[in-house]
Amino acid sequence: MNGRVADILVYHATRSFGSRENLVRQGERVAHLYRSLEPEEAAALARLAVEGTEPTAMAESDMILRCLGCLRPGSLTGHHEALIHRGLFYPPVIYHRAGPDIARRLLDRLPGEPMNHVLCALAWVGGEDFEAALRSWREQPPAWAKELDLPPERYAHQAGWELDREGHRRDLTTPTCRPLVPPHEVPGEVTGVRFLEGHEGACGWCGRPLTTLLDIDLETYPMVHVTPFQGRLRIAACEVCSCYGTVFTKVDMKGSFAWHGSNERPDDLPEPDEEWETLPRHGLAPGPRPRDPVESADWLVPGVSFSQLGGHPTWIQDAEYPECPDCHQTMPFVGQISNEDCQEFGEGIYYLFACGRCGVTATGYQQS
Ligand SMILES: [Zn+2]
Numbered sequence: 447m448n449g450r451v452a453d454i455l456v457y458h459a460t461r462s463f464g465s466r467e468n469l470v471r472q473g474e475r476v477a478h479l480y481r482s483l484e485p486e487e488a489a490a491l492a493r494l495a496v497e498g499t500e501p502t503a504m505a506e507s508d509m510i511l512r513c514l515g516c517l518r519p520g521s522l523t524g525h526h527e528a529l530i531h532r533g534l535f536y537p538p539v540i541y542h543r544a545g546p547d548i549a550r551r552l553l554d555r556l557p558g559e560p561m562n563h564v565l566c567a568l569a570w571v572g573g574e575d576f577e578a579a580l581r582s583w584r585e586q587p588p589a590w591a592k593e594l595d596l597p598p599e600r601y602a603h604q605a606g607w608e609l610d611r612e613g614h615r616r617d618l619t620t621p622t623c624r625p626l627v628p629p630h631e632v633p634g635e636v637t638g639v640r641f642l643e644g645h646e647g648a649c650g651w652c653g654r655p656l657t658t659l660l661d662i663d664l665e666t667y668p669m670v671h672v673t674p675f676q677g678r679l680r681i682a683a684c685e686v687c688s689c690y691g692t693v694f695t696k697v698d699m700k701g702s703f704a705w706h707g708s709n710e711r712p713d714d715l716p717e718p719d720e721e722w723e724t725l726p727r728h729g730l731a732p733g734p735r736p737r738d739p740v741e742s743a744d745w746l747v748p749g750v751s752f753s754q755l756g757g758h759p760t761w762i763q764d765a766e767y768p769e770c771p772d773c774h775q776t777m778p779f780v781g782q783i784s785n786e787d788c789q790e791f792g793e794g795i796y797y798l799f800a801c802g803r804c805g806v807t808a809t810g811y812q813q814s
């Protein structure tokens with residue numbers, strides 16, 4: 447077996463890396479190996495994982511599929527029929543870039559189990575047939591919808607899109623993605639976008655000073671989904687309270703800010719004097735190279751630093767796109783800041799959203 451493929455298999459079969467530091471280092475190394483595979487090597491790895499034959503055990507197959515789906519988008523195309531045959535529908539991102547025939551095969555399985563997973567997989571496949579199914583389920587919910595946790599059409603959020611009121615696909619993520627890295631890794635000075643700065647406002651719930659998570663000039667860093675924001679978009683939130691409930695702010699295109707009147711104070715906020723390690727100021731900057739927007743789509747993929755501008759959110763729990771309190775449309779994703787990238791033992795991710803039409807921003811948070 448080829449060196450890189452064998453090396454990857456050894457990584458996945460390893461049960462302990464000794465220290466947290468080594469775990470991180472080996473994760474980065476294996477992510478790099480995946481990205482540098484020749485197409486035929488990626489194909490060989492995909493065959494091993496899909497067929498699930500020795501030397502790959504089930505748990506290893508699952509991780510290989512995740513890694514191929516995110517780090518090598520398209521490498522599983524041609525294997526989806528076999529995945530369906532084996533009843534493998536999870537994680538759903540492995541169905542990204544499957545064709546219309548696969549969508550029809552998945553639709554034919556409904557309402558069979560595992561219904562949740564099949565719907566999530568369909569969301570990743572997307573396409574005309576699934577959109578048509580969602581439109582008809584919206585008109586007349588199928589009897590099996592009662593067994594689901596969400597209305598069927600909400601499953602599209604898992605793959606970053608939805609049907610708009612007219613029944614057309616509306617993407618909630620951006621096709622471009624820029625990872626954020628420690629500023630010392632960026633050659634030269636970055637203009638037009640800054641992360642993690644102080645803010646003049648105070649949290650409407652706890653009174654702590656707010657943090658500017660993102661301050662971006664959209665002329666320099668155009669992002670499709672926050673248009674008609676043409677000027678400056680500044681997203682601020684309370685580092686503490688955002689972890690307990692979505693914080694909405696009202697902004698204009700010049701950087702002004704107001705606490706949104708519809709913010710609903712969560713019941714379980716920590717005491718105002720409780721110590722909280724704040725995010726390091728200017729601790730992140732846009733990296734020199736873009737990456738595939740799907741690279742961050744599965745939080746268990748090793749070696750990916752999840753802080754990013756644009757791309758696909760790394761949901762740790764189920765997808766949670768906030769509804770704009772002004773127009774009641776789902777708010778598109780702008781970017782995310784992972785505590786792990788900023789603090790030594792940090793965990794959890796802050797998710798940033800903006801409704802360009804209303805001038806409303808939102809910050810959510812998830813952790814394991
Ligand atoms: Zn607060």
Ligand SMILES: [Zn+2]
Pocket residue numbers: 770771772773774775801802803804805806
């Ligand atoms: Zn709105």
